[in-house]
Amino acid sequence: MNERLKEIEILKQLTILYAEDDYTARQTLASILEDYFGNVMVAKDGLEAWEIFQANHIDIVLTDIVMPRFDGIKLMRQIRYNAKKDIPIVLISALTETHYFLEAIKLGCNGYLLKPIKIDELTDTLHNAVLPFAQNKIIEMQNQLLLALNTLFGGKKVEIVQYLFTHCDNEQIFYGTHDEIAEHLNTTRQTVAQCFKDLTQKGLLQKIRNKAYKLGHIEDFTHTTILESNYDEEQI
Numbered sequence: 001m002n003e004r005l006k007e008i009e010i011l012k013q014l015t016i017l018y019a020e021d022d023y024t025a026r027q028t029l030a031s032i033l034e035d036y037f038g039n040v041m042v043a044k045d046g047l048e049a050w051e052i053f054q055a056n057h058i059d060i061v062l063t064d065i066v067m068p069r070f071d072g073i074k075l076m077r078q079i080r081y082n083a084k085k086d087i088p089i090v091l092i093s094a095l096t097e098t099h100y101f102l103e104a105i106k107l108g109c110n111g112y113l114l115k116p117i118k119i120d121e122l123t124d125t126l127h128n129a130v131l132p133f134a135q136n137k138i139i140e141m142q143n144q145l146l147l148a149l150n151t152l153f154g155g156k157k158v159e160i161v162q163y164l165f166t167h168c169d170n171e172q173i174f175y176g177t178h179d180e181i182a183e184h185l186n187t188t189r190q191t192v193a194q195c196f197k198d199l200t201q202k203g204l205l206q207k208i209r210n211k212a213y214k215l216g217h218i219e220d221f222t223h224t225t226i227l228e229s230n231y232d233e234e235q236i
Contacts, residue, residue, distance in 0.1 A: 015058055019049035
């Protein structure tokens with residue numbers, strides 16, 4: 001998978017809030033964003049954006065600076081001081097509005113786009129803004145998964161799943177054999193084979209050809225494992 005496709009894959013999992021007062025610009029850029037993001041929420045000014053932000057889960061904010069009621073700087077200030085301080089925020093500005101740069105930097109702006117906006121610059125800037133947050137989310141989900149697996153199974157199964165995730169490629173495909181895993185983790189081939197069988201039965205692992213296995217996403221593993229953990233607790 002090339003770098004451009006990896007960027008798009010990350011953005012597809014996110015919800016973006018886009019604020020722009022100009023109708024034509026808003027409609028045009030919103031339609032472009034829909035090609036890259038999983039969910040796009042649109043506001044006609046900063047105040048409406050702030051209301052949407054408070055009522056919804058937003059992963060990243062893209063906002064014009066000069067708007068009626070709330071401008072982009074005021075919106076950013078509201079988010080930083082009253083809500084999620086660390087959410088990525090990218091500002092859009094015309095060349096004549098560069099005096100806003102200093103205030104944006106003080107507030108921790110994660111990116112800046114100048115009009116007219118080029119699509120490559122747009123996606124690169126948004127990707128770079130969300131990447132650290134996306135990586136932290138993945139690490140958090142991995143930790144949740146390992147905790148849930150340890151609660152359910154403990155022992156080598158946790159190590160095997162962790163090994164699969166750390167040795168798969170960008171398309172979630174693991175290349176290897178049961179023997180290789182068993183040798184690396186100092187366990188038996190039978191233990192590895194049983195783990196693979198369990199994961200396959202739960203729909204979390206699929207053999208696509210000899211020595212190649214497609215893993216489910218971390219979200220799938222975490223959701224399935226936590227559900228089973230909760231079910232087991234209810235049976236006690």
